[in-house]
Amino acid sequence: MLAIPYLDRLGKPLTIRFRCLEDHDHRAAFHGKYNTVKDDPPRMYGVADVHQAGDTIDVTEGELDRIVLKKIGLHTVGLPGASLWQPRHRRMLAGFNRVRVWGDPDDAGSEFTARICRALRSARGMRLRDADVSDTYMQGGAQPLLELIKETEQ
Numbered sequence: 013m014l015a016i017p018y019l020d021r022l023g024k025p026l027t028i029r030f031r032c033l034e035d036h037d038h039r040a041a042f043h044g045k046y047n048t049v050k051d052d053p054p055r056m057y058g059v060a061d062v063h064q065a066g067d068t069i070d071v072t073e074g075e076l077d078r079i080v081l082k083k084i085g086l087h088t089v090g091l092p093g094a095s096l097w098q099p100r101h102r103r104m105l106a107g108f109n110r111v112r113v114w115g116d117p118d119d120a121g122s123e124f125t126a127r128i129c130r131a132l133r134s135a136r137g138m139r140l141r142d143a144d145v146s147d148t149y150m151q152g153g154a155q156p157l158l159e160l161i162k163e164t165e166q
């Protein structure tokens with residue numbers, strides 16, 4: 013499995029999540045696609061960016077999408093899904109003037125975006141049309157992602 017370390021703002025590990033990279037039925041193999049340390053509280057991935065960002069921060073659905081936005085130069089945190097959004101996450105993002113939310117273009121992604129936009133007046137959903145952040149990047153590089161930001165800010 014891919015090990016995904018969650019680091020604090022000084023780079024110290026808080027927890028590790030695991031993603032199975034096999035293309036198979038995870039349930040039949042007695043694990044989930046993602047696997048978390050038992051009883052670990054929901055956390056923001058890449059929380060150091062909350063401290064490094066200016067007035068704008070990006071929020072992705074999932075860790076790997078966060079890695080992509082970080083790679084193209086955006087301060088970004090990731091959350092593994094709408095159900096893991098916590099009141100304390102709202103407090104962590106409440107100081108930003110602009111919060112861009114990158115839910116996947118599916119029902120779970122819509123719920124993810126809606127939940128954060130309900131909690132934060134500064135939040136805007138980014139309308140990914142056919143693919144999530146990672147797939148959009150794989151298909152067209154940074155450009156379609158940066159264009160979507162421009163469109164949304166007009």
Ligand SMILES: [Zn+2]
Pocket residue numbers: 032033034036037038041043044045
């Ligand atoms: Zn598996």
